[in-house]
Amino acid sequence: MTFTVPEIAWAPLAPVLIVLGAAVVGVLVEAFVPRRVRRPVQLGLTLAALAGAVVAVALLWDEVADTGGTDVLGGSLLVDGPTLVLWATTAVLALLAVLVVADRTSTGEDAFAPQGAAVPGSGYEEAARAAGLQQTEVYPLVLFATGGMLIFPATGDLLTLFVALEVLSLPLYLLTGLSRRRRLLSQEASMKYFLLGSFASALLLFGIALLYGFSGSLRYAEIADAVRTVGGMDGLLLAGSLLVLAGLLFKVGAVPFHSWTPDVYQGAPTPITGLMAACTKVAAFGALVRVMYTVVPDLRWDLEPVLWTVAIATMAVGTVVALVQTDIKRVLAYSSIAHAGFVLTGVVALVQSGITAVLFYLLAYGAATVGAFGIVSLVRERGAVRPGARTGAGAAARVPALASAGSTADVVGTGAGAGAAAAAEDRAGVGTGAGAGPAGADADGEEPPVEATGPVLGEATHLSQWAGLGRTNPVLATTFALFLLSFAGIPLTAGFTGKFAVFSAAVEGGAWPLAVVGVVASAAAAFFYVRIIVLMFFTSPHGGPRDDADEEARPGAVVVTSQGFAVVAIAACAALTILLGVLPGPVLDAVAGVAQLLP
């Protein structure tokens, strides 16, 4: 047996190599660089790597636009137009998300647990916090996840697809569990994400096995050939395709594989939620588009009913359930489910313009998502200061507040049984905030909060806490309103152009009922986006939707000052949202010019 050394074209791999290489270097940095300078080094490395990836994509652009792209590593990676667009989108969004991740705000604390391994609420954790420890591993983890996201949509064979899925998922499971506040909620989310993610991975792997059994190959192109030529094994083929699609639909958060989304989005540290919601979705939809357009076309008569069902259910569930949420992160999570449904209408269209539409939509949605979660990470709640504790504003007051944040979540978690802190909201109609968020105030007793004098706690995620934000922080609230309008698809924002593009593609592909459902769902969805805007601008603080008795105990919201990173990211997202809404022409043209998938 002879082994021929494969010819590897390194240049087209540059974006992936830069990101993964930097991730590996990041691990070494953790090991060898002194703790004091670790954070700046890691941050610089991460930002440089992501920016480098964007530059590398730009350098590749002209060649790919001319030649239509190349397959590298014997077809494991297909560097074609859509790949480049997805790489650029992922890298840019990841860059912006990392800026939010890096921001420690005026409180001097980032969004991550000082010591991930510490038991929530334990003395060890408090000691770690007091020592100023921080988990700078976050940055290499983000880079690994991003690397996986780059490979995921670019690959042309199922095995690489699976590997990429794991590379992108595992760091995310970990990152989800690292929240500084509401640690139990965070760990619970991480656990759920891991369990359900593994389940989905297993489905995907099973599907891959069946498809391999059907076609004798893992390459998309060869499977597509086999679909045309091999007869008599439809069972394998259909079951296999369905399972592979299920694995991918899990990642995009489509119904019925969506149930992890709200819990995980809520539990994860908010900057990581932004990264997940934007970049993971980009990568997963990229992979889904490739599978759909290269493998499935000949199966469309069989799979179309499934995809239609999924798309309609996703839009409907995302929209309808978002209407009854009271937690801002859960609203955004359900909104992201609804958006997955909108993008699916473009994917299901199975026409050329569908690819362009999906790619554009992902960029538009991603920009607004990173920005929106960036803003959520800045809106915090203040603990109450007990009348007796005059000097309590300092470190002394922070300790009990922090500890109780953990312990209350614990109490509620076990009290609800099966550790379902997040479930408390959905089951009982009590905001999750009740479960964990305003814990500091809850634990301090029944006294109503003294106006905004206490220490800054976790994020103020209950919608009622966002009431009147437009009056106290007009710029921030206006920017948030911009993102919401983009989500709602109001003209002159990027979201409108994206929706217009996917729905036109759906109509062009003969899926006009999907477009109709999409438009109706958008109209209904606009309701809860606008409701938040009304809440921010036209409701006085504490005048928001009152739901329960715990209203009195919920502390008011305060906006912390960013260190600058998050502001840059949010401003960039806002600029992108407006630019893609007002002048979408150049971007649409550029994307349409290269939106040709390699077989």
Place this chain on the structure above:
Amino acid sequence: MDVNSLAPLLVAVPLASAAVLLLLGRRSDRWGHWLGLLASTAAFVVGALLLVELLGRPADQRSVDVHLFDWISAGRFDLSAGLLVDPLSLTFVLLVTFVGSLIHLYSVAYMAHDAARRRFFAYLNLFVAAMLLLVLADSYLLLFVGWEGVGLASYLLIGFWNHRTPYAVAAKKAFVANRVGDLGLLIALMLMLATFGAVDFASVSAGIDGGLASTATLTAMGLLLLLAACGKSAQFPLQSWLGDAMAGPTPVSALIHAATMVTAGVYLIVRSAPVFEGAPTAQLVVTIVGAITLVFGAIVGCAKDDIKKALAASTMSQIGYMVLAAGLGPVGYAFAIFHLVTHGFFKAGMFLGAGSVMHGMDDQTDMRRFGALRRYMVVTWVTLGLGWLAILGIPPFSGFWSKDKIIESAFVVPEVGGEWRAWLFGAVALIGAGITAFYMSRLFFMTFHGKKRWTRDADGHEPHPHESPALMTIPMIVLAVGSAGLGFVLQAGGFTTWLEPVTGHVEHHEPVLPVLVIQVVTLLAVVVGLALAWRQYASLPVPETAPEGSALTRAARVDLYQDAVNDAVLVEPGRHLTRSLVYGDRTAVDGAFTGLGRLTVGIGELVRRVQTGYARQYAATMLLGLVVLAAVVLVPRI
């Protein structure tokens, strides 16, 4: 510097200045007015450079399309934002920026005591930018942007002193009347889009040449454009706002409501020549509207005692002349624009003169309280007098050259239509000239001649009329020079030939009467009007309170009952309609919507119970979903 790089500056400079003044707020109070003046003057200089550039080219290359950026691209529809620099648009640019700069200069002094002077200049700059965008646009859509921009600026400036309710109401009225016209432009835009798939001038013109539109479509388009022109240019039946618009500061009346914005309708009609050429009916309606407004404005002008309102009525009537000329087709286009330019000068000059009189008379506007002012305000008297001679059409002053041509053209038998048109429109134009002479002389004599009829204020303060400061008189003098000589200069300089690349070359047609006869009769009518006015308002004493007058006078004082008609025909039914619509909306639409909302929320409550928080249940949901999906795929197979 070439046209491509210069043209965008025309719009950008005043716009930037307006933005600076509005954004900096009070910080720019001290120097803001000078910045505004500078921006306007800079735009004029750019316009002058463009003129030199264009004059250096052969006549058929004087139309330059400056591409700015790709604006809208949706399906088959591609629209780029671009500026069209050609003799017509450049004429407007020079008029707007030259008169505009003079009025900026005048306003520095006129508004000196107003706390919000900087804001005033910001709005003026905004107006200049929007007006230049309107005339430079190379498509109807971009024109519409400018169209709305000048409407906004006009609204802001009419209501500049909006702490006085009647002024705010006047601003609103102007805005609403304009909206009616804008609706016409919008529908015309949609019609063009549906018919030609494009809204830029070149494509529309090419589409009409290519026979893409039926005569009926073109007629509809023409009438809609006319509606737009009527709104903006205060033509019958949308003219009622112009009189009230005099609530704005006088420089605004001079610039926006005399010299430039109100003539935008004429520009629109001339620019849309291809549409009207293909729709003779629409063209005839244009002529009729012009003729009606011409007489209408003239009659109203005879009865107004407020100096600014009399001037406003005169503006309406003069624009009626232009619209009449524009409705005559290629014969009249060049003369419409010619008259527009000369009118811009002399009417702006007269408004500034009126402002100067008001300045000296403690903001009194009732002409019955003036009289014998010529000794106290010599410069104002002379400059306003030159404007008066110009509008009367006395040779060799400006108005003679332009208005006489319009009257002559009106007497020409059109290519389509009978000889009766020439006689009718010619006669109307001629009679209009006589009435014009009467009411303008009335204004002039009542103000400057006769006896003093000044009255004390409530606190016994005696007015001390005085000449205005130099900053105000210099623009008046410049405009007066223009009123006196511009017509002759343009005539001698071949102004109509300069416009030919746009308006088209027309062989000279003989009117139904010899030209000399028309000129003599016109002059006779003017002299008769003047003499009547002299007898009535200069030699005989003028009563300080207006006599009751004939039925016609009483009607003319209230704008020939236009407001009453509007109220009865439009406002009241409209009010009832909105009331019933609101009722229907509250009960039926809102009810249905709320019900739908409740239903959706109910479903949401149900669905979210599935979201228990138990990972095992989530996994079960996934599995169940998968089984359902598998069933969807496999069941049809079995």
